[in-house]
Amino acid sequence: MWKLAIAKSITQQIGAIRCRTQHYKCLSKLQGFHTTHFRPAVVPYLLADIGEGITECQIMSWAVKPGDHVNQFDAICEVQSDKASVEITSRYEGIIKQLHYNVDDLAAVGSPLVDIEIEDEISPLRADEEALGTLQGTENVSIDGAVEKLVDTIKVSAPTTANTHFATPAVRRLLKESNIEISQVQGTGKDGRVLKEDVHRHIMQLSNQPEQQSDPKLGDETVALSPVQTKMFQSMTGSLSIPHFLYTHRVNFSPLTLLRKRAVDQKMLGSLETTHPEKLTALPIILKAVSEALKRYPIMNSNLAIENISSRPSLVLKSAHNIGVGMDTPSGLLVPVVRNVQNHSVLSLSKELARLSTLAKEGKLSPKDLSGATIVVSNIGSIGGEVVAPVILPPAVAILGIGRSRQVPVFQTNKDGTETITKQEEAILSWSADHRVLDGATVARCAQMVGSLLENPELMSLICH
Template sequence: MFLNQTSRAVRQQWRTLTRLTPLQKSPLSPPSLLSSTRAFHATRNLLAIKPVLLADIGEGIVECEIIQWFVEPGARVEEFSPLCEVQSDKASVEITSRFAGVVKKLHYDAGEMAKVGKPFVDIDIEGDAGQSIPPEPVAAKEEPPVVITPRPAHTPAPWSNGVPIMSFPQPNGNTAKNGNGNRNGALATPAVRHLAKELGVNITQINGTGKDGRVQKEDIYKYVEAKKGSSSAQASSPLPTTPSATAVGSPFSPEASSNGPQQETPIVLTRTQEMMFKTMTRSLNIPHFLYADEVDFSSLVELRGRLNKVLGKSGLSDGQVGKLSYLPFIIKAVSMALYKYPILNARVDVDNTGNGNGNGKPTLVLRSQHNIGVAMDTPSGLLVPVVKNVGSLNILGVAAELARLQKAAVEGKLSPQDMSGGTITVSNIGNIGGTYLSPVVVEKEVAILGIGRMRTVPAFSSVPGEEEKIVKKQVCNFSWSADHRVVDGATMARAAEVVRTIVEEPDVMVMHLR
């Protein structure tokens, strides 16, 4: 039986061998097939394409606008090389590369909105793919191996003349004309871009005179004047695209409003207006209540006058603050009140992970540092930078930080750190106008203070032992809004009374200096 099984196995192997022999000796068999069955060969050196995701660069940011690209497809980049500049939540940020390699694809053009957490550029990573290639085995000696030449790790772009390059903005600031379509934009601050949109000017057509070709406001005004001068008729001059335009021929001019039918002109919201739209929509889901109080500023006006005289003397100013306003005193007074009522420095968290109906258990999160946001009116719109850790600053420190934030806001250079981390907000609308206001609580906060215009009013003096007489007083109205889910009216009234007392008796701040 053993011999029968062995002979059967031998016959089966023989039949298999005879079927394969004609294929190997057939003249129709291509040499490549024959050699490939008898020898090993090298595999292609594939490139690894890694999509770079747009990271979260601010609190609650879900999308941002691509301002300009510093690279183009085919450009060679290194780790931490600049890729693009984006504007998110009213702040401009430069995005750098996480990898070294070759830019494969740009997912967005300049001016488009990029989603946070989604790919915005693809990069071929050098070296990663080569690590996955197994070592080449020794080829069989019977036949020469078929050698396949690996593809180069970098395919030069048509415009690079065979040399990998990194593309940076051109010195004239007109980077949109580099042969890459509308990938790049002109170098300019958000405030300048906002002005260009208001005047209906394509900023990529303007040659900037600033540093590195940056477009400035004067460049836009000169461009508009030159375009008006070269026009044969006044009607052909560029008209502003906002409702503030009152030029002749504009649908918002008095001549147009008095004659003809009603005209409606839709306009696109600016980036700042769009962010305010989204933020206020979320904020108005919070149940508000308003508390207003009148504060006597007479003593603070006198103290501020004396301190400004001291600052004006040579050698007594630190160079950062030349003159004090009332706002640093108010911000410090709010911080002192937060030590006594820390609930106003908290935020509300709702845990929706425990069930699927969205009715999670709310939690009140207390915060130790007083990061007070200050609403500022800038050329780009309403911005709310944050003065960090006010409790550790004195009046001059608060004033210096306010001056820095104000300058950065006007120039459009606020960083995400300047705009994030606020725990309570102060809005000083009084420097523009208005006595009373009803401010809206910012998301992730529970209270906000609105400051009205200071005015001079007659009042009766109440000095003990003296006859009552009418005197002048400087009064200002404070309007508080709070989240009524966690803050009750009595708590808000007591905290507002602490702030009022400190502002009316500003010498109290001296006793709390750190």
């Protein structure tokens, strides 16, 4: 029923616009002058295509409400796709008449976000043709086609209310599952944004309070996937067709840790960089070691191109080492890309990782930041776990998982031939490879080269170019 009602409304609107448009054209031809429009005109402002094949976005927050005056390029709302957050700005100056979505609603590309009453003097022919073009899309389609397209994508929502609390879709989902109002949680993120840690802290505080009478209506609940979860679902579903094989090896991290401790010494870095990192983690050194190994084994840095199951597959050997790095964020797992690692130093990699990590936590990564990875590195050891079986992110053919390092006892042979037990920091590197194009020997050799560089980090200064 609601589809029929929307279709009828859109048809009437388009019909009225067409009648006025033809009327203005006739007047222009008969009178020989351009007519202007001095009365306000309400124009629907539609969610434009933001690229990357995105078909819908989640409304994160509104910067306006009905009755507000907006200028051109003023912020209207913030939306989040399955890849990044985007701020939507106004193309018109006028008065906001209606908001079509609530916060957390999913808005389809091509559907109206707001209705704006245009105040400036504007040609009625141009305004109506622009609205009609927006309703019908950029393609040359019929009115009926435009109506059908909009009816299939428009989502009916309740009247919008003001919301000044900011949180990612994953956090809002957690709040909903925990039956907690966002206004009850004190946000510690940027501009008061509520983080996942804030929700967990609030839940712990509630658990320490005296027990309340339980709700007899508690039961299972079906919830929709967030945009980030939806993207992960699609990517991992595509990975099901890849025959993975796993290769793991232990690496002595003691020399690497010693180098890191020396690198954060201001006296050592003062002559190298005007600014130095306060903390140098193992990750940028690992990325550099992986990049050096990829020069020797370029097939590990390739994309598998398969147009269809019957066509002959091909490998695209990538010249740039664009390494995706898995990051745990309030929105969930994101994989921003460090581009051209082969041209970076360890210190510049550390700065780039810090920049991407900040953007990821704030939900500010762009679609470009999240696309184009030729190989992926996942540092799951920063959370916990020693051995991991990472899943390949197509069209890449390999992924590296880094386990948590730990101190272990090892036998050491002295110069006189005697053996002693000593303490050594050790981590396990886990490689998953696409067995359709990579054999075990190639992966093992590449992995051993990475291990040798990490156990002898001074060698990288000799072979890097």
